[in-house]
Amino acid sequence: MGLREPAWRVTTRELELSTVEERGQGTRVASYLLSPFGARMNRVALSGTLGAPQAIGRDEPSSFWRASLVDPLGAVAVTAGSFQPRAMVELRAAPADRPAIVVGKVHRFVGRDGFASVSVRAEAVRSVAEADERATLAETLRQTLDRLDLIERIEHEPSVADAALRLGGYPDGWIAAAREALRRYPDADRRGYRAGLRPAVAHVAGVRLAPPAPPDGAVRVTVDRPKPPPPEPTAHEREAEAEFLGLVDAAAEGSEDGYADVREVLRRLADRGVGPEQAEAVLGRLEEGGVLEEPIVGKLRRA
Amino acid sequence: MAADRPEELAEVPLREVGRRSPVVHVVGRIVSARRREIVRPTDGSRRPLLSGLLSDGTATVRFTWWDPPREEIERGTILRAVGAEVREYRGRPELVFTWKTRIGPAGPAELPRLDPESLPPRTVRELADGDEGFRLEARVLTVQAKSVSVGEERRVVHEGLLADDGGVVAFSSWNDFGLAAGEAVRIAGGYVRSFRGRRQLILDDRSHVARRDGAGLPEPARWLRRPPRPIAEVEAEGGGEATAVEGLVVGLLPPSGLVYRCPECRRAVVGGLCRVHGAVSGVADLRARLVLDDGSGAATVSAGRAATEQLWGLTLADARARLREVADPSVLEEQLAESVVGRRLRVRGSASCDDFGLTITPETIEPAEVDLEGAAEELAARLDGGR
Numbered sequence: 001m002g003l004r005e006p007a008w009r010v011t012t013r014e015l016e017l018s019t020v021e022e023r024g025q026g027t028r029v030a031s032y033l034l035s036p037f038g039a040r041m042n043r044v045a046l047s048g049t050l051g052a053p054q055a056i057g058r059d060e061p062s063s064f065w066r067a068s069l070v071d072p073l074g075a076v077a078v079t080a081g082s083f084q085p086r087a088m089v090e091l092r093a094a095p096a097d098r099p100a101i102v103v104g105k106v107h108r109f110v111g112r113d114g115f116a117s118v119s120v121r122a123e124a125v126r127s128v129a130e131a132d133e134r135a136t137l138a139e140t141l142r143q144t145l146d147r148l149d150l151i152e153r154i155e156h157e158p159s160v161a162d163a164a165l166r167l168g169g170y171p172d173g174w175i176a177a178a179r180e181a182l183r184r185y186p187d188a189d190r191r192g193y194r195a196g197l198r199p200a201v202a203h204v205a206g207v208r209l210a211p212p213a214p215p216d217g218a219v220r221v222t223v224d225r226p227k228p229p230p231p232e233p234t235a236h237e238r239e240a241e242a243e244f245l246g247l248v249d250a251a252a253e254g255s256e257d258g259y260a261d262v263r264e265v266l267r268r269l270a271d272r273g274v275g276p277e278q279a280e281a282v283l284g285r286l287e288e289g290g291v292l293e294e295p296i297v298g299k300l301r302r303a
Numbered sequence: 304m305a306a307d308r309p310e311e312l313a314e315v316p317l318r319e320v321g322r323r324s325p326v327v328h329v330v331g332r333i334v335s336a337r338r339r340e341i342v343r344p345t346d347g348s349r350r351p352l353l354s355g356l357l358s359d360g361t362a363t364v365r366f367t368w369w370d371p372p373r374e375e376i377e378r379g380t381i382l383r384a385v386g387a388e389v390r391e392y393r394g395r396p397e398l399v400f401t402w403k404t405r406i407g408p409a410g411p412a413e414l415p416r417l418d419p420e421s422l423p424p425r426t427v428r429e430l431a432d433g434d435e436g437f438r439l440e441a442r443v444l445t446v447q448a449k450s451v452s453v454g455e456e457r458r459v460v461h462e463g464l465l466a467d468d469g470g471v472v473a474f475s476s477w478n479d480f481g482l483a484a485g486e487a488v489r490i491a492g493g494y495v496r497s498f499r500g501r502r503q504l505i506l507d508d509r510s511h512v513a514r515r516d517g518a519g520l521p522e523p524a525r526w527l528r529r530p531p532r533p534i535a536e537v538e539a540e541g542g543g544e545a546t547a548v549e550g551l552v553v554g555l556l557p558p559s560g561l562v563y564r565c566p567e568c569r570r571a572v573v574g575g576l577c578r579v580h581g582a583v584s585g586v587a588d589l590r591a592r593l594v595l596d597d598g599s600g601a602a603t604v605s606a607g608r609a610a611t612e613q614l615w616g617l618t619l620a621d622a623r624a625r626l627r628e629v630a631d632p633s634v635l636e637e638q639l640a641e642s643v644v645g646r647r648l649r650v651r652g653s654a655s656c657d658d659f660g661l662t663i664t665p666e667t668i669e670p671a672e673v674d675l676e677g678a679a680e681e682l683a684a685r686l687d688g689g690r
Binding site: 007008086123126128136138139142143145171172173201204206 | 682
């Protein structure tokens with residue numbers, strides 16, 4: 001394996017259904033999100049229609065942007081911050097609802113209510129012609145079917161040697177990921193997922209992209225419920241989020257470990273007349289959106 | 304001891320050196336030589352020596368010649384050494400010429416007769432760094448003459464690709480054998496050098512090249528028009544010549560865009576300094592280091608000026624004109640990134656693998672065409688097939 005992580009071609013639906021994480025250990029190791037369909041993702045490439053960008057956070061230098069990428073099977077949040085300047089400019093610049101290709105790192109975040117959401121931190125965002133968007137989707141679907149075929153083969157013949165699979169043209173990384181997917185998602189509905197790819201194939205053939213349809217029930221979700229794309233926050237909510245983030249930053253700055261203490265933030269909000277329920281709701285939204293995370297119970301930091 | 308009666312020593316080809324006797328009789332041509340002086344630590348006296356490489360077409364062996372004659376000994380000189388001592392250094396035999404060794408001039412006719420038929424046959428796939436004294440039957444895929452400077456002089460080197468059924472290897476010929484693309488040849492007396500993981504067959508005036516019929520050898524197109532392969536597969540094989548891959552450009556690595564090169568050696572100039580030639584006035588050039596990803600793996604495609612101009616739609620002159628407006632090369636790099644990232648390309652060229660992963664030096668870069676209707680039909684069939 002090379003040093004650079006390959007960009008797995010996946011649909012938004014596959015990202016939604018991925019729940020198993022492998023956290024790297026040590027100083028500088030990658031973490032991975034394993035999908036039920038044989039992708040072991042650190043980096044992904046997706047195509048679809050990119051929605052309007054929204055700013056998250058208040059102050060310009062630490063600005064953080066988010067947009068929703070919609071493909072025929074669902075949607076995923078795409079984010080870019082000041083550490084991804086090239087991607088951030090692209091995410092902000094162009095008009096809404098344009099065909100685009102996004103390459104980035106996957107992040108899976110589990111909120112305190114148990115809901116999980118996957119987002120993609122963009123490294124590259126590219127507006128493309130519709131034909132290019134469809135071509136990328138075609139590649140995604142072909143590789144998805146290849147991976148599903150590979151899993152099926154291993155399922156039928158668990159003792160098959162890697163060397164034999166390699167002869168079939170499968171890269172080593174795919175073989176390892178397929179075996180792991182079978183082990184970690186023994187009950188995943190792979191047939192259902194395959195059948196559910198039909199609208200995506202129709203889009204490759206030229207059927208225009210419709211807004212994401214709710215799951216049609218063909219796919220059984222066994223671990224987490226898929227999250228619908230987040231609703232547009234109102235101006236009022238945005239203001240509350242910005243206030244919350246400001247307090248988090250202030251608390252983090254004043255603390256020794258660089259984390260913001262949740263209780264302190266809530267207390268300061270209470271001083272400003274924001275009730276605990278309201279504050280929890282804002283915190284929930286920020287965590288779901290991948291803006292804040294709580295790596296230690298009671299300690300917050302910007303994701 | 305045999306060395307006391309050197310005239311009785313039978314001559315051996317260099318390939319046989321080190322196998323039998325500790326003292327040998329050889330005839331060879333000096334391929335390279337360097338004169339030095341060793342200072343003896345005990346009394347500070349100086350002792351001259353000449354060291355370099357000696358070759359007779361069957362093998363190349365390092366030699367050390369203590370107290371060589373004062374006159375210049377030129378590269379290409381053929382000599383006969385009777386009573387040379389054999390030492391071993393890092394598992395390879397070396398020759399040492401001492402006061403006991405009798406050395407005299409010899410003519411080309413005295414070199415061991417290189418009968419190609421007597422050399423063991425090799426296939427392209429088997430060739431490894433340091434190999435010598437073999438014969439190879441292959442098809443010339445490409446060949447191109449190139450003028451290079453070697454030390455003070457300009458020399459013409461003929462570079463290209465050779466292939467048989469099992470593989471492709473780059474070659475570099477310092478002798479003009481009149482090779483033409485498509486010819487089938489039998490080669491003897493070449494040797495293999497590896498640089499940054501890329502094997503090269505080197506031919507020079509000691510090598511033999513004969514034409515043969517093309518039976519059993521692949522047509523050039525079989526290798527030159529190979530369909531794209533997964534990047535992970537190319538990487539697992541450690542690279543290869545005439546390799547095609549296809550993928551999305553997902554990034555642009557520095558240095559890309561407008562760069563400056565040393566006028567002497569074309570190395571990149573950093574801060575007005577060349578690594579070898581010191582302070583130089585750099586010559587402007589364009590390059591693009593593209594990260595190409597096909598979902599199985601990623602490769603760095605190192606595009607030169609022509610390919611970068613074609614991808615960017617901007618010539619070197621245009622780029623320099625723009626630099627006069629924006630006065631910041633990193634802006635140009637961003638603009639280049641904007642025009643290449645997200646494009647689907649098919650790249651063909653020489654791939655090699657090192658600590659930084661797979662690098663492809665492209666011969667051609669072209670937009671990859673996707674037949675959407677065909678793809679949709681194929682995908683629909685696979686869905687219906689249920690496997």
